[in-house]
Amino acid sequence: MDNILESKKICKSYLNKKALRGVDLNIIPGKIVGLLGPNGSGKTTFLKIAAGILHQSSGEIIIDGQIPGVYTKSIVSYLPDNEYLLKWMKIKDAVRYFKDFYSDFDEIKAKELLVFMNLDENSTVKSLSKGMKEKLKLTLVLSRKAKLYILDEPLGGVDPTAREKILNAIVNNFSAESSMIITTHLVNDIERIFDEVAFISDGEIVLKGNAEELRMDRKMSIDELYREVFK
Amino acid sequence: MFKLIKYELRATFLTIIGICTTVIIANLFLMTKKNSWNSETVIGLSGCLIIGAIIVIFISSLKIMSKYLHEDSGYLLFTLPQSGKSILTSRLITALIQISIVVLVSFLMSYLTLTDEISFSSFFENIKFNLAIYYLISYIWMIVSSLTIIYFCMIMGKVALKGKKIGKVGTFIIFIILSMVISWLSFKLITVLPQTLNLSDFSINTNYNALDTALSTSSGGFIINIAQTIFNIIIFIGLFISSSFLIDRKLDL
Amino acid sequence: MDIEFNDKMPIYLQIIDLIKMDIVIGKLKSKDKLPSMREMAMNLNVNPNTLQRSYQELERLGIVYTQRGTGTFVGEGKDLVDDLKREMAKEVIESFILRMRSLGFTNNEIIKYVSKETMEVKQNG
Numbered sequence: 001m002d003n004i005l006e007s008k009k010i011c012k013s014y015l016n017k018k019a020l021r022g023v024d025l026n027i028i029p030g031k032i033v034g035l036l037g038p039n040g041s042g043k044t045t046f047l048k049i050a051a052g053i054l055h056q057s058s059g060e061i062i063i064d065g066q067i068p069g070v071y072t073k074s075i076v077s078y079l080p081d082n083e084y085l086l087k088w089m090k091i092k093d094a095v096r097y098f099k100d101f102y103s104d105f106d107e108i109k110a111k112e113l114l115v116f117m118n119l120d121e122n123s124t125v126k127s128l129s130k131g132m133k134e135k136l137k138l139t140l141v142l143s144r145k146a147k148l149y150i151l152d153e154p155l156g157g158v159d160p161t162a163r164e165k166i167l168n169a170i171v172n173n174f175s176a177e178s179s180m181i182i183t184t185h186l187v188n189d190i191e192r193i194f195d196e197v198a199f200i201s202d203g204e205i206v207l208k209g210n211a212e213e214l215r216m217d218r219k220m221s222i223d224e225l226y227r228e229v230f231k
Numbered sequence: 232m233f234k235l236i237k238y239e240l241r242a243t244f245l246t247i248i249g250i251c252t253t254v255i256i257a258n259l260f261l262m263t264k265k266n267s268w269n270s271e272t273v274i275g276l277s278g279c280l281i282i283g284a285i286i287v288i289f290i291s292s293l294k295i296m297s298k299y300l301h302e303d304s305g306y307l308l309f310t311l312p313q314s315g316k317s318i319l320t321s322r323l324i325t326a327l328i329q330i331s332i333v334v335l336v337s338f339l340m341s342y343l344t345l346t347d348e349i350s351f352s353s354f355f356e357n358i359k360f361n362l363a364i365y366y367l368i369s370y371i372w373m374i375v376s377s378l379t380i381i382y383f384c385m386i387m388g389k390v391a392l393k394g395k396k397i398g399k400v401g402t403f404i405i406f407i408i409l410s411m412v413i414s415w416l417s418f419k420l421i422t423v424l425p426q427t428l429n430l431s432d433f434s435i436n437t438n439y440n441a442l443d444t445a446l447s448t449s450s451g452g453f454i455i456n457i458a459q460t461i462f463n464i465i466i467f468i469g470l471f472i473s474s475s476f477l478i479d480r481k482l483d484l
Numbered sequence: 485m486d487i488e489f490n491d492k493m494p495i496y497l498q499i500i501d502l503i504k505m506d507i508v509i510g511k512l513k514s515k516d517k518l519p520s521m522r523e524m525a526m527n528l529n530v531n532p533n534t535l536q537r538s539y540q541e542l543e544r545l546g547i548v549y550t551q552r553g554t555g556t557f558v559g560e561g562k563d564l565v566d567d568l569k570r571e572m573a574k575e576v577i578e579s580f581i582l583r584m585r586s587l588g589f590t591n592n593e594i595i596k597y598v599s600k601e602t603m604e605v606k607q608n609g
Contacts, residue, residue, distance in 0.1 A: 048484065051310055052309075052310065053306065053309050053310060053482070053483070053484040054483045054484060055480065055481060055483060070312050070313065070314050070479075071312070073310055073311065073312040073313075074312035076310075078310050080303075080306045080310075082303045082306065083303050084303045084304060084305075084306040084307045085307065086242065086304055086307065088241070088242055088245075097238060100234045100238075101234060101311045101312070101313070102311075102312070
């Protein structure tokens with residue numbers, strides 16, 4: 001099966017640091033991959049490169065057979081770890097926006113998800129709490145029928161009940177034709193969703209494998225494994 | 232692309248309304264004072280309003296691009312499946328629309344303030360069609376080309392010098408250097424190739440006159456320097472394509 | 485459904501145990517349709533691929549069978565429930581015996597304690 005994402009020796013250097021030192025990661029369709037590591041390990045940098053808003057210093061990254069550009073942006077649904085929604089919009093404006101620009105956007109699904117997340121489409125983005133903003137961002141991102149979903153800390157700053165809903169929405173969104181790459185440091189809550197995990201430290205992948213196999217081999221949860229790898 | 236224009240106009244809706252309202256109210260105020268104050272004062276203030284409004288909206292156009300490049304909202308824009316060309320074109324067209332609205336409202340209000348007339352017949356009688364087209368094109372050209380140069384500098388600043396604060400100072404420096412280079416080349420070009428084109432009768436003139444500016448109008452006729460105009464057009468296209476390229480391939484958020 | 489999974493063990497194995505349990509206690513009877521993999525994944529907040537692995541393994545063990553397009557169903561064997569019951573009991577007893585031995589009890593002591601405690605341990609309502 002062809003990889004949806006293929007990265008070979010991706011490096012990214014800044015003036016004073018090397019954010020990525022050669023990341024090799026391949027993802028086939030139908031998988032949910034966890035990219036796990038502490039702050040500053042390079043997770044967000046890698047995701048931004050896959051999303052096309054950052055460019056690598058060296059190395060190759062191919063998404064669905066193409067380098068990051070207009071095409072890949074149309075099949076990649078990216079959830080960044082910041083407040084990127086336009087503040088003048090109401091929720092229904094944001095839905096319209098996504099519908100206008102993404103041909104794979106499913107408005108019906110978006111409306112269902114909004115109900116599921118208890119969001120009122122007439123509220124303004126400005127008036128939402130942090131947790132509600134996260135839920136809205138996720139709603140918009142998951143309502144697209146993308147080939148690759150890139151979620152950067154989807155559970156960040158969200159209370160436990162909201163986390164359940166978010167996890168549920170992610171699981172429900174799963175399809176055999178698309179894949180997801182999710183970063184988080186709340187490994188405990190989310191580890192059951194991962195097919196595969198890759199541990200990234202200081203810009204390099206130090207361990208990767210199938211989640212269930214790692215559990216069997218190491219006789220510990222992915223959360224415990226995380227602690228061990230990064231102690 | 233048109234969707235981008237639609238959303239940008241909606242986003243800056245309040246700004247435009249704000250500027251226009253201010254201009255309208257200020258002009259109404261002037262109208263009431265027309266008879267009590269010096270006519271020169273009234274004309275002067277009215278003129279200031281126009282200039283002020285244009286400056287505000289122009290700076291607003293720059294701020295929008297700055298926000299895209301340096302703030303989180305850029306993530307939303309640059310993850311859209313839109314090419315750099317498309318983003319840039321829609322930004323220029325939107326800016327043109329926004330500036331034009333403000334310009335129209337400002338001029339209209341000043342006209343009303345100064346003449347008290349609501350008829351435009353005298354205005355339209357004196358307009359020669361060619362002249363109007365020429366002014367229109369010059370106007371569009373001025374806005375679009377100056378914005379393109381500044382946007383190029385902003386994008387280049389962001390690409391070359393990662394940090395935000397450094398980026399803005401860098402932008403300014405790049406702009407100064409670029410402007411000087413372009414002006415210098417432009418001047419050299421006029422001295423080397425002084426052929427001018429008279430747009431009223433399409434005659435070509437080879438008189439070298441150091442006092443001629445690139446675009447000048449002189450009683451009924453208007454003359455442009457061919458080489459310089461072509462040069463300006465090429466620079467504009469070059470900067471536009473470079474900016475699009477930078478957005479697509481080099482922009483790091 | 486808020487099942488407490490032990491993340492130290494492969495989840496697909498724990499799901500298999502859950503289903504076996506349901507069959508043994510009669511919650512799932514022969515020819516009953518199992519919830520779809522997707523549905524179960526949603527309920528448990530677990531990766532659907534994991535469910536697939538569980539269902540495939542159950543099928544390999546002969547406990548369930550799949551009908552294309554219709555779903556997965558509990559097997560029909562008459563002895564199915566009994567076999568499962570015995571198998572699960574064996575697992576429980578084996579680990580119990582090992583633990584008791586590690587506490588220092590001899591086999592006779594273990595049997596004596598079990599007889600005594602079965603009288604005393606309260607029935608789960």
